[in-house]
Amino acid sequence: MSSMAERMTGCQTLVYGSETIDFSLSFSPRKRLSITVEPTGCVVVKAPEQATSEAVLVQVRRRAGWIIRQRDRFAAFGPVMPPKRYVNGETHRYLGRQYRLRISQGTSSSVKLLGRYFEIVTPDKSDSSAVRELLETWYRQHAEQFFETRLRQCLQSPCFRGLDAPAWSIRLMKRRWGSCTKNGRILLNLLLIQTSPPCIDYVITHELCHLIEHNHTAAFYQLLDRAMPDWRKRKRKLELHEL
Ligand SMILES: [Zn+2]
Numbered sequence: 757m758s759s760m761a762e763r764m765t766g767c768q769t770l771v772y773g774s775e776t777i778d779f780s781l782s783f784s785p786r787k788r789l790s791i792t793v794e795p796t797g798c799v800v801v802k803a804p805e806q807a808t809s810e811a812v813l814v815q816v817r818r819r820a821g822w823i824i825r826q827r828d829r830f831a832a833f834g835p836v837m838p839p840k841r842y843v844n845g846e847t848h849r850y851l852g853r854q855y856r857l858r859i860s861q862g863t864s865s866s867v868k869l870l871g872r873y874f875e876i877v878t879p880d881k882s883d884s885s886a887v888r889e890l891l892e893t894w895y896r897q898h899a900e901q902f903f904e905t906r907l908r909q910c911l912q913s914p915c916f917r918g919l920d921a922p923a924w925s926i927r928l929m930k931r932r933w934g935s936c937t938k939n940g941r942i943l944l945n946l947l948l949i950q951t952s953p954p955c956i957d958y959v960i961t962h963e964l965c966h967l968i969e970h971n972h973t974a975a976f977y978q979l980l981d982r983a984m985p986d987w988r989k990r991k992r993k994l995e996l997h998e999l
Pocket residue numbers: 962966972
């Protein structure tokens with residue numbers, strides 16, 4: 757057996773703290789080792805032909821923090837989309853459905869959902885930051901109503917019997933869909949309003965479970981299983997959402 761064949765290639769695993777990093781490893785004629793985290797969450801490591809397995813592991817370990825952050829980011833938000841430009845014809849989502857922007861000039865500002873369109877009226881239709889602000893305000897107003905309704909509905913589960921309706925608020929968050937503070941306040945990401953109702957219910961139910969079990973313990977997941985037996989399916993759907 758040649759030394760090349762003995763060297764580890766293919767799928768490798770590195771344990772880093774409480775995290776596990778699975779990565780595919782290949783060797784090729786190249787100068788430097790490269791590490792890529794693909795939008796699917798797969799970690800691809802390409803090493804120079806001459807590198808030893810130990811040297812590769814040392815380098816992957818050195819960048820483990822970065823790999824985990826990248827992976828979490830993709831897991832939370834799915835594929836990274838090009839930034840929105842807030843121009844005519846551009847697609848934006850609301851409750852899992854796609855709508856196109858139709859921007860027109862007018863004396864006052866307004867946003868309406870009509871058919872498959874966001875009808876936006878603004879004094880200067882070339883001012884994309886004004887369009888963005890109008891749309892964000894519209895999302896926020898609708899999210900406030902929708903999340904409140906869903907929160908009350910999710911709270912009806914027998915799992916939450918006796919629980920008071922928690923204080924909650926909307927945040928624009930980069931990395932998480934929702935969170936629950938130590939003193940029991942639920943934060944929901946504004947961007948959730950772009951996903952579908954089953955996904956929104958999943959995030960709300962997840963956070964409601966945190967009012968009872970603060971950490972991601974076995975007891976937490978047992979509670980979540982009881983409150984929402986199909987939460988895994990919803991979570992996977994949420995992870996595929998393009999924002
Ligand atoms: Zn959680």
